[in-house]
Amino acid sequence: MALLDKKSGSETPGDNDDYLYGFSTEEDSSDDEVSPLVEEGVDVSKLPTIAKDDATVKRKLEKARRQPTEDRGVICISRLPHGFYEDQLKGYFSQFGEVTRLRISRNKRTGRSKHYAFLEFESTSVSQIVAETMDNYLLMGHILQCKVVPKDKVHPDLWVGANRKWRPVPRDRIVRVQHHKPRTEESICKAERRLIKRQEERKRKLEEVGIKYNFDAVSYKKTKKTS
Numbered sequence: 001m002a003l004l005d006k007k008s009g010s011e012t013p014g015d016n017d018d019y020l021y022g023f024s025t026e027e028d029s030s031d032d033e034v035s036p037l038v039e040e041g042v043d044v045s046k047l048p049t050i051a052k053d054d055a056t057v058k059r060k061l062e063k064a065r066r067q068p069t070e071d072r073g074v075i076c077i078s079r080l081p082h083g084f085y086e087d088q089l090k091g092y093f094s095q096f097g098e099v100t101r102l103r104i105s106r107n108k109r110t111g112r113s114k115h116y117a118f119l120e121f122e123s124t125s126v127s128q129i130v131a132e133t134m135d136n137y138l139l140m141g142h143i144l145q146c147k148v149v150p151k152d153k154v155h156p157d158l159w160v161g162a163n164r165k166w167r168p169v170p171r172d173r174i175v176r177v178q179h180h181k182p183r184t185e186e187s188i189c190k191a192e193r194r195l196i197k198r199q200e201e202r203k204r205k206l207e208e209v210g211i212k213y214n215f216d217a218v219s220y221k222k223t224k225k226t227s
């Protein structure tokens with residue numbers, strides 16, 4: 001089960017689940033009311049680099065590259081700031097090494113980011129250095145949380161759709177599909193009750209001001225259910 005981070009409002013993975021966390025839900029952690037048709041990512045080239053500027057990290061990475069591991073390493077990073085999407089994540093974290101796969105958790109209906117993602121590096125030693133370096137790192141006002149994902153905790157469906165840049169569905173298409181969606185009997189009954197209630201309210205208000213109007217000719221009448 002995904003947990004809600006109180007500080008950033010974003011979901012963070014729980015400790016006891018396989019690492020898939022909420023990829024199939026329709027819950028949003030973003031505070032945006034409307035999802036933009038085009039996401040505007042930040043310019044990562046203007047952000048400070050760590051692998052080049054920190055001598056200790058640079059030395060660790062050089063040692064890890066000289067002794068590569070057979071298994072690839074996976075990290076989970078949460079509390080991502082707005083503007084950090086697929087291109088920005090790959091561009092920024094490539095300073096540590098090759099990012100072989102990545103996937104951002106998004107709302108399956110709106111496509112909005114849930115502010116956490118998974119990145120796979122060329123070796124487990126590199127991913128360990130990334131996690132140690134970026135955990136509790138302040139980035140654009142957000143304190144990141146970065147953890148290594150154990151190999152046995154990587155969910156089989158985690159990388160389904162990985163490395164694909166999110167493309168928004170045009171809103172007119174969404175509205176059209178929703179409009180043409182067959183209505184259930186329950187939704188029809190709700191609509192009928194709502195229309196009749198409004199009709200009775202209008203009639204009551206007219207009577208209060210002394211206007212007598214016969215609604216029978218134009219009123220909405222409840223349909224009879226067929227047995």
